[in-house]
Amino acid sequence: MIEAAALTKFYGETRVVDRASLTLTTPGVTAIIGPNGAGKSTLLSMIARLLPIDEGRAFVDGLDVTRTKGADLARRISVLRQENGLLARLTVRDLIGFGRFPHSRGRLTAADHAKIDEALAFLELGPLAGRYLDELSGGQRQRAFVAMVLAQDTRAILLDEPLNNLDIRHAVSMMRLVRRAADELGKVVVVVLHDINFASAFADRVVAMRDGRIVADGPVEAVVTEAVIEAVFGLPVMVREIEGQRSCLFRR
Template structure:
């Protein structure tokens, strides 16, 4: 495929004030390269969606940015902090991360879990200000009525919202979310993305999400990064990325793009 203007990676490299910068980031497992020399600048503010087929390297890249995985090469900075060398407590005040899988060995209520998000600030001794943040996060994710329920009494979608509330309660400028729509039904998925978009626009957060649904990315993201085979295949606005030839090249199947109520929606078929 001939690279068109919409796959010009300069759209996401060389930004004057990037919130997140990846320089030559590489990750290998044995001889298999899963993230391959990625250079990427993500802007301050707004929602960035990482999309691509399974095995494209989306979650691995996000885990490296969030210091959940160590890179085998390259450098990542978040809000000017070197992810590999910055102190954990300093980094935790700048960046919050939600893993794809979350398991706890202790029994907690929703409120107790969300309060953990304040630990970088409270060191386990929450103040009145910390508790105000907790209540706001519970309300923001529509969890006030479930605040005193134990996590093992909730549905998978309710637990997912509780973990997202914990991350937002950390009150960081940068928020990384790996598949935050897992286990959410359509109504709650739409509500979740709407709240994340509002948090980015109204609270000035820089939010990066890994999503599988390209239409979610199109409708809610300000910037889309499309990955394939461990590399960034395209980066730009939804209008730049939601192009049939580009999406067909990334996903390997025919794609049509339609404009519906001012939104670009892809349909695909085998």
């Protein structure tokens, strides 16, 4: 599905992503964690062809992302960055409709409308379908963009810090949605997260990055440990199982 081989990105002399390799084949949620500047978003952007790759290669369904036509990739992988829709006085329904662009090239068929309705229902946006994006709250707008990506109907979905600017209630409901997209729709979801606990609560697999390198990659129990987290973030922490949920707490 997704294969990144020794991806590298330079900003000037520094390697912001340093030979990062990642393979994703099965449905599920993979969280990328790490401190600020670890290269998480840059790695995601290279896989999603939003940034040029300096070294290494990335494939989606065996297609090299730097050589494949944008429209072909857009039916296989979707990506959502943090800042979207600067000039977006579109209705929620119009926006989600644009998610069908790779399939319809602008001429929506009955099948497209069905997908749009599905996405609206999945994100419980039905009542807001006719509202303009600039009239929504931050959380609602974020959900509308996720619905657009769902309507795009790709097997792989990359989300770059989808919890930014969301309060804890909206953050939890966003992660539940991500979980459901993997469980019910069979999506391969990669999500960049700041908060270790969201990763440990909702992800199947956690990839930890530091200084551009992937330093740990495995199931939650293997990566969310005191030793790994301390090494990645450079901070002493306590990792505890609380009612079956692995949680990471900082030390005073």
